[in-house]
Amino acid sequence: MPVLRYGVLKGRPLQRQLSTYADTHYHVQILAGATQYRASINVQSQSNPSELEYLIRDPFDEPWTSRLDHLPPGFTSLPRSRRDLTLDYVRGSFVDQAALRVLPFDLPGPQNDLNEAIDQYITRAIEQEDALLYIFGSRWGPEWRRRDDIFGFWPGNGLHDVHMNQGNAVRFASQDGIWQDGAIFVQFPSSRRWVAIFLKFQSQCWQTDDRSGHCLNDLEMSPDERLARHKSKLRKWYGSRRRR
Numbered sequence: 001m002p003v004l005r006y007g008v009l010k011g012r013p014l015q016r017q018l019s020t021y022a023d024t025h026y027h028v029q030i031l032a033g034a035t036q037y038r039a040s041i042n043v044q045s046q047s048n049p050s051e052l053e054y055l056i057r058d059p060f061d062e063p064w065t066s067r068l069d070h071l072p073p074g075f076t077s078l079p080r081s082r083r084d085l086t087l088d089y090v091r092g093s094f095v096d097q098a099a100l101r102v103l104p105f106d107l108p109g110p111q112n113d114l115n116e117a118i119d120q121y122i123t124r125a126i127e128q129e130d131a132l133l134y135i136f137g138s139r140w141g142p143e144w145r146r147r148d149d150i151f152g153f154w155p156g157n158g159l160h161d162v163h164m165n166q167g168n169a170v171r172f173a174s175q176d177g178i179w180q181d182g183a184i185f186v187q188f189p190s191s192r193r194w195v196a197i198f199l200k201f202q203s204q205c206w207q208t209d210d211r212s213g214h215c216l217n218d219l220e221m222s223p224d225e226r227l228a229r230h231k232s233k234l235r236k237w238y239g240s241r242r243r244r
Contacts, residue, residue, distance in 0.1 A: 089166075
């Protein structure tokens, strides 16, 4: 099953919280109309290697951004058939695999880690009153019985999976799909400038099936991942034999 409730959130960033060793996400509070959201952005992985691959395109000069500009504030649900807006790192033209770089989420010193690479644009967007965020990912909430865990607004509400969502390791392969990748776009209208931020786990492979989004290239997997995938295939084969 692909990621649930895929779409794009358009709104004004209000505040942010950087990732820590206890929390693998960089969080942003976003206001869209009268509704508040939290975008939770992975800057480190729970699996090894923990460092993410990333690409920042600044400026992001693509005519496609005019489609974002015309979206209403708030969350817009995007079925995968909406190729005019959905994102795919592999099949689209926005991400060059060779341009992806690995960066730890936290390093000593200024402006040298993934936390800070993202934060420089989010902070600037918070400071500029006309700046907007467009965040692609998987919607969760609203959670009417609880406040947001990070920023305390009610009800809890937001987006996650703001990264590539295909070619996953076996543990997360159920979330694979095409045309459902996450990303961050920052619009600075006063300077007529766009910035795009793309994120990928090192455990995700680039060669993926055109229907399922599953990894195709065993050479991109670790030995443990190849063994786990082989066992999964065997279980499916034996299961089909028993049903006959």
